[in-house]
Amino acid sequence: MANTVSAKKMTRKIAKRTAINRSRRSRMRTFVRKVEEALASGDAATALTALRxxxxxxxxxxxxxxxxxxxxxxxxxxxxxxxxxxQA
Structure with missing residues (x-):
């Protein structure tokens, strides 16, 4: 457990940054999953737009x-x- 004021502040900053990074990673994975689902369905046009x-x-x-x-x-x-x- 953090005892000093600066350590407590760093704990808050790290928690905030971790939440932001987790959100960004999740967003990226969602977009990748949409491309993979379009590829699995065999729809080339949807896969291309999802990739873009x-x-x-x-x-x-x-x-x-x-x-x-x-x-x-x-x-x-x-x-x-x-x-x-x-597409080929």
């Missing part, structure tokens, strides 16, 4: 430090490849 909305969310999460830059790029790349395969 998911890509900025994934990259925004990487800019905010939620996921690593390379992880975000890899996710976008793999989703784009699957959407391209579905």
């Amino acid at each position: 909305t998911a890509e900025p969310e994934i990259m925004r999460a990487s800019q905010k430090g939620i996921v690593h830059k390379n992880t975000a790029s890899r996710k976008v790349s793999r989703l784009a490849a699957r959407v391209k395969l579905l």
Whole structure:
């Protein structure tokens, strides 16, 4: 348990930041899930539009430090490849 005023303040700040990060991570995963559901249904048009909305969310999460830059790029790349395969 924090005893000093500064430690108590840091505890509050950490809790607030954790909630924000959890929200951003959840939002990113939701957008990714929408693309995956569209891919599973076999609807190429829906998958493409879902990917176009998911890509900025994934990259925004990487800019905010939620996921690593390379992880975000890899996710976008793999989703784009699957959407391209579905369109072909």
